[in-house]
Amino acid sequence: MGPLTGIRIVELAGLGPAPFAGMMLSDMGAEILRIERTDTSGPSLFQNSNHDIMARGRSSVAIDLKMAEGVDTALELIDQADGLIEGFRPGVMERLGLGPMICRERNPKLVFGRMTGWGQDGPLANSAGHDINYIALSGALHAIGRAESNPVPPLNLVGDFGGGGMFLAFGMVCALLEAARSGRGQVVDAAMVDGVSTLMAMIHGLLAQGLWRDERAANFLDTACHYYDTYECADGKFVAVGAIEPKFYKNLLQALDLADDPRAASQLEPADWPA
Numbered sequence: 001m002g003p004l005t006g007i008r009i010v011e012l013a014g015l016g017p018a019p020f021a022g023m024m025l026s027d028m029g030a031e032i033l034r035i036e037r038t039d040t041s042g043p044s045l046f047q048n049s050n051h052d053i054m055a056r057g058r059s060s061v062a063i064d065l066k067m068a069e070g071v072d073t074a075l076e077l078i079d080q081a082d083g084l085i086e087g088f089r090p091g092v093m094e095r096l097g098l099g100p101m102i103c104r105e106r107n108p109k110l111v112f113g114r115m116t117g118w119g120q121d122g123p124l125a126n127s128a129g130h131d132i133n134y135i136a137l138s139g140a141l142h143a144i145g146r147a148e149s150n151p152v153p154p155l156n157l158v159g160d161f162g163g164g165g166m167f168l169a170f171g172m173v174c175a176l177l178e179a180a181r182s183g184r185g186q187v188v189d190a191a192m193v194d195g196v197s198t199l200m201a202m203i204h205g206l207l208a209q210g211l212w213r214d215e216r217a218a219n220f221l222d223t224a225c226h227y228y229d230t231y232e233c234a235d236g237k238f239v240a241v242g243a244i245e246p247k248f249y250k251n252l253l254q255a256l257d258l259a260d261d262p263r264a265a266s267q268l269e270p271a272d273w274p275a
Contacts, residue, residue, distance in 0.1 A: 002029025007176060009083040010035060010074070011058065016131075016156070017164030017192065018087030018115040019054045024169040026057035030083075034060040035074060071097045079107050082179070083172055087115040090125050100187045110185040111175040115168050119191035131159035131192070138163075138196040143203060147217035147224070163195025218270075220244065225273045226264075227252060 007030040011022040026032045034055070064070040075098070078084055084103065086093055093099045093114075100112040117134055118124040135141040135158050136151075145152040171188035179185045206212035206219075217224045227243040243252040249267050250259070258264045266272040 002027070004173075004176075005029035005031075007031065007083065008081045009033070009085060009172075010077050010081045011085040012087070013037065013055075013060070014087035014115075016087070016160045017168065018085050020161050020165030021113065021115065021168040021172070022058060022085050023054045023056060024165065025083075025172065032058040033077060033081075034058045035065070035077070036060050036062045038062045038064040038070075065096050065098070074098060075103070075106065078103050078110065081107070081110065082176060083111040083113060083185075085113045085115070085168070085172070090116060090120045104185055104187075108185060109179045109183050111172055111179055111188060112185065113168055113172045113175075113188045113190070115164060115190050115192075117192050119194065120189055129192075131156035134159040134163065134192040135196050138193050138200065140196050140200055143200075143216060143222060145216045145222075149216070151216065158199065159192045159196050163197075163199055164190065164192040167195035167198070224270065227267065 004025060007025070009022070009025060009030050009032045011019070011032050011034045013019065013034045013036045022032050022034070063073055065074060078098070086098075100114075103112060104110050114120065116125070117129040118127060132141065132153050135153070140158055141151045141153065143151075144154055168188065168190035171190055175186050175188050203212060207214060212219050216222060219225075220228055223229050227241060227249055230238045230240050232238055241252065243249045246267065253259045253261070253264055263272070263275050
């Protein structure tokens, strides 16, 4: 049981952020039915589907959406659902006969969740892309990395999952709340490049105040300072140190027997960080 118990969602199986959103909603109690491809040779990251943790908690059915009978079956399932999740490129659902206008005409309360990289329109809408492209063009990748190094991709956590799947799940929950009040669904159009830009809100605020430098490894959160970084230990593993607040920095100095060392006294002065 969870807060979304009783909510029924149809998820068109895909890769990355869309199934991650499905996993989040399922974990909160939503009943989700995944429509899988009948052609098992399609794209997959897992040789064994039992290892696909993001697919947990959902039932599935294989339907050939290239056949009219398959589309009719999918529409019958969508008619009974509160929400739908799809992660195709713009226009694909419309070409299949499963676009939001058709689905919501049949089921006015439906929340139609769409996950794309660049949005439904615009100059890049139909371009292929991956997490690294979305975080690069949004500016997030520019800020991540050590001094004198290339930008470092933080796995695919920022674009696919933080700026993509989580934003889609949040948008769908908001729309489901509204649909419960008004009986009217809506389209939730989540684009990863938009989500990643939103994740950078605090950094842009600090930059506007002059408290952030627009370069890598020059700020208190990006490995420039000594109290927010990783250090190799004697066993070859690493310790992560995060002592931003003065009281925690004081604790750090005491633990290292550096409380009286003048080199460590100036926590907030960037010029003293290298020493």
